[in-house]
Amino acid sequence: MLRPLLTALILAAAPAAAQNTTFGGMRADISAPVEVAADNLSVNQADGSAVFTGNVVIGQGEMRLSADRVTVVYAQGGQSRIRSLDAQGNVTLVSGADAAEAKAATYDVETGNVTLTGDVVLTQGGNVLTGDTMQVNLASGTAQVQGRVRSVLQPGRN
Structure with a gap:
């Protein structure tokens, strides 16, 4: 689904610029439970982390994140509350009809912020936006792309 802000993008490269856009057909419920599925799990009680490897898929509400490896960092005081998830390798974030790699x-x-790094590609329908990093706020559905931002827009779409 194309967003009005995305239509304002320019077609040429914008060196070292930042571009605001929207992300996801609907906002993700950041208070929903986080579900993790993977081929393997390794838990480190000493540092309070867990490492999932092999076909890792994380779901929270309508949001899906997949990667080769995800490290779960728990908040102080044990494994009852997740502080962050660090994904490595072939990362894909999907929300609604939008997808980012x-x-x-x-x-x-806790904040619902996702920061994607390294050859970021955002697709929204037939439109494509690329950059070095992308910060997504799942609660508001907004995103900002930075670093050699490029976009390709398909004319005649709403």
Whole structure:
């Protein structure tokens, strides 16, 4: 689904610029439970982390994040509350009809902010936006792309 802000993007490259856009057909419910599925799990009681590897898929409400490896960092006081998720390798973030790919991502579960880094590609329908990093706020559905931002817009779409 194309967003009005996205239509304001320019077609040429914008070196070292930042571009605001929207992300996701609907806002993600950041208070919903976080579900993790993977082929393997390794838990480190000493540092309060868990590492999921192999076909990792994380779901929270309508949001899905997949990666090769995800480290779960728990808040102080044990494994009852997740502080952040650090994803590495073949990262894909999907919300509604929008999808973003990157080399890595960090999801701050408490704030609902996801930062994708490394060759970020955002697709919204036939439109594509690329950059070095993208910060997504799942609560508001907004995103900002930074670093050699490029966009390709399909004419005649709403």
